[in-house]
Amino acid sequence: MTARRTVGIAGTIVGAVSAGVAAGALAKRYAVGRIRLRPDPEANEPFGELRGRERVLTTSDGLQIHAEVDGPEDAELTVVLCHGYCLTSDSWHYQWRNLRDRYRVVLWDQRCHGQSARAEAADCTIDRLGEDLALVLEELVPGPCVLVGHSMGGMTIMALADRRPELFGDRIRGVALISTSAGKLAELSLGLPALVSRAVHIATPGAVSVMRQRSALVDRGRQAGNDVAFLALRLLAFGDSKAVSPTVVDFAETMIRATPSEVIADFYPALMSHDKLTALDVLNKVPTAIVVGERDWLTPPDHSRAIAAAVPTAELTMVPGTSHLVQLERPGVVNDALRELLERAANLG
Template identity: 75%
Template sequence: MSRRRRVGIAGAIVGAASAGVATAALAKRYAVGRIRLRPDPAANEPFGELRGREVAVTTSDGVRLHVELDGPEDAPLTVVFCHGYTLNLDSWHYQRRDLRETHRLLLFDQRCHGRSQREGVADRTIERLGEDLYDVLNAQVPGPCVLVGHSMGGMTIMALAERHPELFGDRIQGVALIATSAGKLAEITLGLPALVAKAVHFVAPQAVAVLGRRAALVDRGRQFGSDVSFLAMRLLGFGDSRNVSPTLVDFVDTMIRSTPTDVIADFYPALMSHDALGALDVLDKVPTSIIVGEKDWITPPDHSRAIAEVVPSARLEVVPNTSHLVQLERPEVVNEELRDLIKRAQGEKR
């Protein structure tokens, strides 16, 4: 074959590949464009703009946590919100919006997330998050409280229960665990066939570690939003992806992209090794609500059911056609359950 012909064939292959990539990009952009043109009931929702009285809490190991207090200061009970992995306190937008007029709320950014300290933070474990919550309660919650945790925030509450069980039934009078797990996250299938899921779990720790070592480079690329991240968040974060608000999807995507890659990498092993099922019987001392989306592939409903078996007095709510971000996707369901939990906490002295 002549050199000219080989070059011609190579050029044709490259041209075809480039055309394919370009076509895919145009199709993707067209799909996102069509989604954004649909009616968006949350288009004017002030995501990330709700603010309260800002204070700083320094933990027992010297880390500064960003804390916000909202609602009436003289309320008899404080509702404390613990957010999830890669998120921040703004992920409780709808709960804050609907409860702030009638309840004293405390929201905080977990260490290395949001506006809390990142630099020089060595301890990035679930056990340490439990101690952080203990420090926050001692600093800013003078009376009884209800704890609400989503995903990693639920694990934070479990770590507190393991280390400070004496608080439950005394200062802590109610608990809500939302889309969380007491352990064995490394065994979930992610909706994949068993062999594929096993391979993913085998490769993921090494892949995450590599990303962590190249965090600065990765973060530079993550700062720019993309159609790919929008579509992925829409599909994976929400159960009813066809009808979810594009504004809400952008809001969550921005939160996640603002969490540095090294933070994501450092907390990942702690999440995978988390095992607190044996410590949860203490939650039977207080009214407990367990809420999970029916289509949650990150912390599947079976993980919530496992918690409910250990805490037989707990109320389990599986929300239909909803995924991991249930507090944002179906806030009316979550808020109704929280209001009921608060009433039970104030009315039941065990």
């Protein structure tokens, strides 16, 4: 084969690939553009603008934790909201807005997330988050409270139950676990066929290693890939993706994109090794609500059913047509469940 012919074939291949990439980018922009042209009732919702009285806590390992306190100081109960992996306390927007008039609300950014300081990889563990939550209660919660956790935030509450069971009953009057798991996340199929799921699990540790070692490069790529991230998040984190507000998807995607790749990589092993099923019996001492979207791929309904089996006194709510970010996708359902839980917790006093 002549050099000229080789160059010609190579040029043809490169040209075809380039055309394919360009066509894919065009299709992606077209799809996102069509989504954004639909009516959006949440377009003017002030996401990320709710603010309370700021507090800064210092953990036992010298880390600064950002927190906010809102609502009446003399409220009968304090609600402590614990956000999920790659999110911030702003992810509780609808619940914060709904509860702040009647209840004292405490929100905090878990270590390495939001406005809280970064920690060493060795200190990015679920048990460490449980210790941080104990500090939040000690410093910011003067009376009885109800703990609410989404995803990793629910795991944080489980870690506290494991380490400090004596707090549940008198001090902690109720618990809500939303879209979370007591363990075995490493076995998830993510809705994929078995062979594909196995391949994903094999490849993921390597990808996580790259995220940690080349975080600056990865983060630049994440900043450039907004449309791809928008479509992926809309598909994976919201169940009824055709009905969900583009503004809500943008809001969630912005929080995730702001989480450094190193932080994502540092917490990943902790999530995969998380196992607190034996600690859940503590929750039988207080009213407990479990909420999960029936289409949640990240912490599937079976994980919530396992929690409910370990906490037979709990009330399990399966939300039709929703996925992992159920508190943003169907805030009214989550708010109703929390209000009912808070009424039950208030009656314990």
